[in-house]
Amino acid sequence: MHVEVEVVGPSPVFDTGIWTKLSALYLKFVEEISCALQRVKTNESTILLEDFNAHVGNDAGVGKGVIGRYGDADVNDNGRLLLQLCCSNALCII
Numbered sequence: 183m184h185v186e187v188e189v190v191g192p193s194p195v196f197d198t199g200i201w202t203k204l205s206a207l208y209l210k211f212v213e214e215i216s217c218a219l220q221r222v223k224t225n226e227s228t229i230l231l232e233d234f235n236a237h238v239g240n241d242a243g244v245g246k247g248v249i250g251r252y253g254d255a256d257v258n259d260n261g262r263l264l265l266q267l268c269c270s271n272a273l274c275i276i
Contacts, residue, residue, distance in 0.1 A: 208260070208263075209263075212263050212264075212267055215230070215267065216267055216270065216271065219271045219273075220271075228273065230273065234260050234261075234263075234264050235258075235260050236258065236260040236261040236263070236264040237254065237256040237257055237258045237260070237261040238253075238257060238261040238264060238265055238275060239253075239254070239255055239256060239257035239261060240252060240253045240254065240255050241255075241257075244265070246269050247274065248265055248268040248269055248273065248274050248275055249265070249274070249275050
């Protein structure tokens with residue numbers, strides 16, 4: 183598995199490919215993204231482009247500033263993983 187970091191202008195762009203199901207490989211993939219994010223300077227903006235097949239819901243209290251209160255209330259396992267990744271790396275979902 184490989185996560186590429188490409189610097190385009192002032193913001194790193196992560197080219198991650200498409201992972202759409204929760205599995206051991208998906209969990210490893212999320213772990214590698216988290217490790218790659220640790221290498222990004224804290225004063226830089228980060229853009230993470232991916233089809234996570236994640237339903238993150240609309241409970242802004244659970245999302246801790248990661249999501250807004252609008253959208254579907256539906257949450258799935260991939261959504262919970264994405265919320266955890268974003269919360270632990272100070273990212274927001276737009």
